Amino acid sequence: MSNPEHINPLLDLTRRTFFKQVGYGIGGLALSSLLAQSVYAQQETRDPFSPRKPMFPAKAKNVIYLFMAGAPSQVDMFDYKPTLNKFDGQPCPGDLLKGEQFAFIKGTPKMLGSPYKFEKVGQSGQELSELLPHLKTVADEIAVVRSMSTEQFNHAPAQLFMNTGFQLPGRPAFGSWATYGLGTENHDLPGFVVLISGDSNPDGGKSCWGSGFLPTVYQGVEFRSQGEPVLFVDNPDGVGSDVRRDTLDALHDLNGMQLKHALDPEIETRISQYELAYRMQTSVPELMDISKESKETHEMYGTEPGKKSFANNCLLARRLVERGVRFVQLYHRGWDTHGSDEGNDIKHALKDRCVETDKAAAALLKDLKQRGLLDETIVIWGGEFGRTPMNEGRGGSPWPGRDHHPRAFTMWMAGGGIKPGLSLGATDDVGYGVTEDPVSVHDLHATLLHLLGIDHTKLTYLYQGRNFRLTDVYGNVVQKLLA
């Protein structure tokens, strides 16, 4: 602890105020892993986004996270359960219900078999359902984890938990931690970009990509499909790019005069941030314009320029990592297939969601691979929890649907350091609980950080007297997932 009685800029740089003193522009920024005498954080410079070397050689540089908000049904898409089909329509065995909390299921529900056919595909023999014809074509590229579980069974808390490692708002998102730890490689774009399609924003709201107690420079920036791609990036009506340049030149000069006598380093930072803003005015529209992509590319993804769609966002994700953006997260909401009416059952709504996402997700993997980007990019696909093997039947609804299920669900991932073609974990005969190789949300986070070259126990931030981590006090790297 420093003794503020003796201020000496050389000797009295304490471990905890060190970065505050050098990182003028970024408030309380401090990679406090320096507390553990790691050389890692000492690369910190005045620019919060400057690329930083990982703690150890990384397998991946970038992440594309396809977040299926609302929670897709694993037993209809990934986790084939012939026994469940056999018991379709039978009352659920009592021991499955004992001590369990459900969001909407009341009393004794009936088991619900999957109406979809499964098939083993590729050399790896990944077992996927007919809902995913396109994913089948890249089955050997992906690792399917059928043994995920979470602690939350309502959308907002579970989405926050999946993104921040904590069920309440206010903690930094995974993408914020990643950019805080590694910076980013494109200085004309933010390091953490969020793209949204589907029926609305995710239930967890903007806290899903919030920076929590980390400096706000690390929060996810939403690139919008309609209107301005980034808020306020367009010049106002009547202001041409040349006029903007003229005014920025004057602003630059006037702020420079102020700097001369105030000697406040913040002014210097501000001058450079206005320049970056100007560059973003060119780089963002250029990035968002997919019209110049080849016909083959558009066909592969199913993209239509100008549309708000998951396909367009997948293509944008590729363009973003191509440009060195560290963390790209796509949200597609609408997987909440309770079966309380026709619009959210597993016969119609689930199929519709798969049609909206399957082709583009598979195209993204192929496209990354053909461009040599898959090796250095982790692609993750998944929701916030799974769905019950039982029919929900809320209020006697005739539409087949499944309630929220935190005990067991499926995610897949591919690329940068992930073992391709892997099938990890298993669930019981009806897909209710995990029986092999359980993977928790914290384990997932620890593993992904590991692939990015970061020890999850050392990426910390001192806040309210405590060193916080993405994985809180939990998490183990899932070795079996690593290539």
Add this chain to the structure above:
Amino acid sequence: MGKGASAKSWVKVGMVVGAATPFAFLSANQNSSVPQVSFGRQVAPVFKAHCISCHSGKSAAGKLDLSTATGMKKGGVSGALFKAGDPKDSLLMKRLMGIGGASMPMGMPPLSHEDLAMVRQWIEGGAKFDSETAMKHWAYVAPVMPKVPNLNSSWVRNPIDAFVLAKLKKEGLRPSPEASKETLIRRLSLDLIGLPPTPAEVSDFVHDKSPNAYEKVVDRLLASPHYGERQAREWLDLARYADTDGYEKDLNRTAWEYRDWVINAYNRNMPYDQFTVEQIAGDLMPNSTLQDKVATGFERNTMQNLEGGVNQEEAHFAVVEDRAETTATVWLGTTLMCARCHDHKYDPFTQKDYYKMVAFYNNSVVLPEGPKDIGEEKWLEPRIPIPTPTQEAEKQRLNGEIASLKSGIESSVGQADQRYKAWQVAALQPVTWDVMKPEKASAQNGATLKVADDGTITASGANPDRENYDLSLGTSKSELRGLRLEALTDPSFVNNGPGRADNGNFVLTNIELFADGKPVGLAVSKTDYTQSDFDADEALVGNKESGWAVNDGMGKPHEMAIAVSSPVPAGAKLRLVLEHQSRFAKHVLGKFRVSVTDAPDPLASLMPADVKALLKSTSRDKKQEDQLLAYFRSTSPFYGAKMREVKRAERELSDLNNQIPMAMVLQEKPTKGPLTEWVRHRGEFTSKTDEVNAGTPSVLPPLKTARADRLDLAKWLVSKNNPLTARVEVNRIWERYFGRGIVETSEDFGTRGTPPTHPELLDWLACEFMAKGWDMKAVNRMIVMSSTYRQSSDATPTLLARDPQNLLLARGPRFRMEAEMIHDVALQASGLLSPKIGGPSVFPYQPDGIWDSPYSGQRWMPSTNGDQYRRGIYTFWKRTAPYPSFEAFDATSRESCTVRRIRTNTPLQALAQLNDKFIMLASQALAKKMETAGKTTETHIDEGFVRCVARKPKPAEVKRLEALYAQLKSVYAKRPKEAAKLGGTADDAAWTMLANVLLNLDETITKG
């Protein structure tokens, strides 16, 4: 011990320290008698400053706990800490000198040679503990009023300066010169009311040569009603005030009564102890007023999880925990939340302490609502109406009126008997209806009315959402006592009508009858059918919310009979107006016919058969008699008119009640025994272990009440022996002015927080604050009156190198403003600001598509009438989608209590301040102010500068802006269309963009 050995060690120390001279030590050490060193007064402060942050608490490094004498005597994993009387053989000295092992403090410069010598002497003297509590963390020991340094300097205006200057002198630094008058008035104005000064205010102050000119400005600003707005802004972050619930749907709530309470409390200079008690326990105060209850909105500002399927008991417990944690943060500067799952790792708070605090809050009223069986139960909390004095008076008046009208009806029982008897005769008279074929029938909003020979009237053609019919009925042949309206079917309407709505319904909201141009009173009506929740009689008094409607009765004809208040003589010219003004579109009568009668009871034609049977019966029992009497009263013109008066008054009352704003309040359940709570193992809601009574953390002074509730907790927080409350609050106030608290971690006064830069000053301010009755304006005044505050913020290279963070305060504060202030500066500089204080939150311009919560459907509707230009504090605060430019400038989501906003400097801020439509509107308005100020380019530029930064530009600045102006003007002269988009001519466009530059100056958004 041998002197030689020890001298050798000191040489080594000298080498380590570098700057220290070993000889000074040798000479000090040659003093033959070892002076007595006090552990409490001398050693403990050194350990506390350098060692205890790692070596204390549950996770003490090396298992060495220096926070207690026991821990020190015990030592850690490396063994005993010291050998009394033998420093050479003491691990402590070896570590501090870096001999044979890790050098302490780890990774830090070694202790000063004086400190080392002192520790050494203490061990030599036997390592005696003269104080068992000396190692108690400073913040948990109550402050004692320190002696103000006597410096005999003209720079010292008040004790603040004395403490600051004493420290500067010690460091060999001098204060900076006083800032310019322009800078001072801007700084004061921004700090005290959150708005920049007007050009006139700047000029007045610059020209005021009186010795108390500065003080006059201070007092004017402290008395301004905008003072409360400025002060409240920060408190609302602490109170996590927002206008929505948070979580998934993030629905709107009405919370602004609390926000206004805070603003008013600051404006009235409510003492901080009262301010505290009212917010935590206003509902429990003796003779609690409505405003005391509004204050508990502080506690109600918690988020509320209304997502379907959420276990509401658990969700409510999260709310309760947030309340306890927020209290600890706001008043105790303590990270109590760390003790939710286990004892605090660094500070002396146990998990039991945590749940003892939670117990205070888990006894408030909840109101479960909605069906639990389908997962849609919601635990709501109380809301109460808060009428203004005018509304309260009106409410009293209406209640009185209703009571007197009702009693008027009851008191006419005697006469009632006569009327009842007369009616029994009249009601048996046949009713003959005389069809009135209108001479003229017109529709106000464009529908076409056709009159057929049988007197039926049919609407066709345009079908507007609202429509009124005006019928000239001709002359009545006999005395008029009643009116009949037939609503008829027609295949041209959906479901055959009788209405023109898309389901065939109508809502007749008003009927007016005129005889020879004079209105005829319509007393009472009866219909064959009226849909439930609607009251046909409301059409007689013109209530747009109700009237005659026939849902579930479409496709069939219906009729309505009306009795007039007093008969209209034969031969009068009749006119009938039928209005359809409900909120339901196109609910307009499609086909209808009007008839009149002279029958004594016109409503008799619609008398139900069972009533008619009763009327004809000669022997009625009591029950039957009551039934008939009730029917009579409901159809009697006399009673009908009276009852309608009652209804009208009741409707006025309900309209008034709907206008009265609601406030969210906390209410206590009437529990008898002590308030208790379960300790939850690892913080898990379902794992209950020990039960604890409500109480305060054991490291702090005890709460001496057998059965303590929130009121006791609140009073305990502001008791004078509480070591934290006053320090924490004066520190936050200090932070507002200097950009950094005396304790930088204003949210954490624990061992992991930063120690105070000026501990005596902090204690002096805290003691003074309490001594002066927790007077908030007095503290603020003291700070701005100091010389410390009045210094120029310009740095020098030496100063920057010496003290980059300005911890020593050798210069004035300079830092970027908070989001709301940037918003307000643009409004004030451009003259757009609406100075209105308080009321519902407003919706300034915001880009489309920001609000998009699932299952919500709520939309941002931009405010009008100047409300779009209200101060930032009034901007509607949606937790999941904050106002974008606020978010860019580091405003928090208000999801939980935030003490300190981090200040960032990002390109998104630049984009927002350059391109937001809000800023462009301000740029245009500022341009107008500039263009009309004086006649030259220079006077225009001067005006803009003064409005934004309260000073005239320097020649170089004028020159640069003139060049920009010339350039932009020539550009826009060639682009008239673009110029028009910026508000007019090429000249206007150039000034707009110049104003845009001024609003983006670093100086404009910086408090310097």
